[in-house]
Amino acid sequence: MHDHPHYGSVLSRTREALLPNCREMTLRSSLALDAPVPVTQRVGMVVHLLFCGLCRRYRAQLVWLSRASKGAASAPKLRGSLPPKANMRIKHSLRTAAASIAGSVP
Amino acid sequence: MTSPRLHPDPASLPTGAGHPAPPAADGTRLDPERWVDEHGDYLFHFALSRLRDPVLAEDFVQEALLGALRSHGRFEGRSSERSWLTGILKNKILDHFRKAGRETSFTDLEFYGEEEGRTFENQAFPDHWNATLAPSEWTDAGGALDREEFWRVFHSCSGKLPERTARVFILREVDDMSSDQICATLGISPNNLWVMLHRARLALRRCLEVNWFAARGSVEEEP
Known part of the structure; x- marks a missing residue:
């Protein structure tokens, strides 16, 4: 039966989906955060996670990382503030622009 | 839109x-x-x-x-x-x-080749975790979020990501945009996006592990 090319490829694809290795699991764990994972792939994940503590840990850490990243934008200021020179320059350009807008309004 | x-x-x-x-x-x-x-x-x-x-x-x-x-x-x-x-x-x-x-082109991705390759180098079980690069247990992950030093490490790590990868990661995780919106905005395919996000997470997770969780108490300035 393995002579049938189509049957063979379906079989190997299903096998791949149901029996992912750890490398594949890291990709699926990430994908699960962005899109619905197809059913056979999900079944493979659940089975793998049952037996693989490292992938369970990886997955939990990705979920944590995803939540933590949401806070990155509001995290304490880390790289200083707008440099004084830039502050002056921006004010100057705003003043110039404001003057030209005012000039163009009758 | x-x-x-x-x-x-x-x-x-x-x-x-x-x-x-x-x-x-x-x-x-x-x-x-x-x-x-x-x-x-x-x-x-x-x-x-x-x-x-x-x-x-x-x-x-x-x-x-x-x-x-x-x-x-x-x-x-x-x-x-x-x-x-x-x-x-x-x-x-x-x-x-x-x-x-x-x-811009995709030369970014070269960045990952080496590290990702070794992560799954395993003599007994090919493509399974390499013992030394496998994820280790993180202690007090919750508490890290309140520490300014943690965020310094976080930004330093995300600063090491290649530009395009960092961009999709920020749009997806920091700005919480949907995959569809990001693909439409940047003109990339979903598969492309998912692979970039996967690599960003893989690299960032590892970077945080090495420079924060494993190095607690002696945080390096430049991970």
């Missing part, structure tokens, strides 16, 4: 939905220089965390404030002044990403 954040430039939007009638055209006191003092630091931080280049970030703050000045008529005070200015800045940055997305 249902989300307003996808509009290329608020200054070019028609006065209408969400951008109502001018309050300042009649000569109400308009003080854009005050924006620089009151919101400059915030906007700069916002731009820097997305663009990762201080000079570029300054330019974008300036561009956003100039844009705001020109379109001041469209601000009616429904949102705070700061979120209005941030919205303009954000749109300018997205516009920049959109243009840059068409120009």
Whole structure:
């Protein structure tokens, strides 16, 4: 039966989906955060996670990382503030622009 | 294209939905220089965390404030002044990403080859975790979020990601944009996006593990 090319490829694809290795699991764990994972792939994940503590840990850490990243934008200021020179320059350009807008309004 | 954040430039939007009638055209006191003092630091931080280049970030703050000045008529005070200015800045940055997305190539991905390859080097079980590079247990992950040093490490790590990868990671995880929106904005395929996100997470997770969780107490300045 393995002579049938189509049957063979379906079989190997299903096998791949149901029996992912750890490398594949890291990709699926990430994908699960962005899109619905197809059913056979999900079944493979659940089975793998049952037996693989490292992938369970990886997955939990990705979920944590995803939540933590949401806070990155509001995290304490880390790289200083707008440099004084830039502050002056921006004010100057705003003043110039404001003057030209005012000039163009009758 | 249902989300307003996808509009290329608020200054070019028609006065209408969400951008109502001018309050300042009649000569109400308009003080854009005050924006620089009151919101400059915030906007700069916002731009820097997305663009990762201080000079570029300054330019974008300036561009956003100039844009705001020109379109001041469209601000009616429904949102705070700061979120209005941030919205303009954000749109300018997205516009920049959109243009840059068409120009830059994928050489970024070379960055991962080595590390990712070794992560799954396993003699007994090919493509399973390598004992020394496998994820280790993290202690007090929750507490890390309140520590300023943690965020320094976080930013330093995300700063090491290649530009395009960092960009999709920030849009997806920091700005919480959907996959569809990101693909539409940057003109990339979903598969492409998912692989980039996967690699960003893989690299960032590892970087945090090495430079924060494993090195607690002796945090390095430059992971």
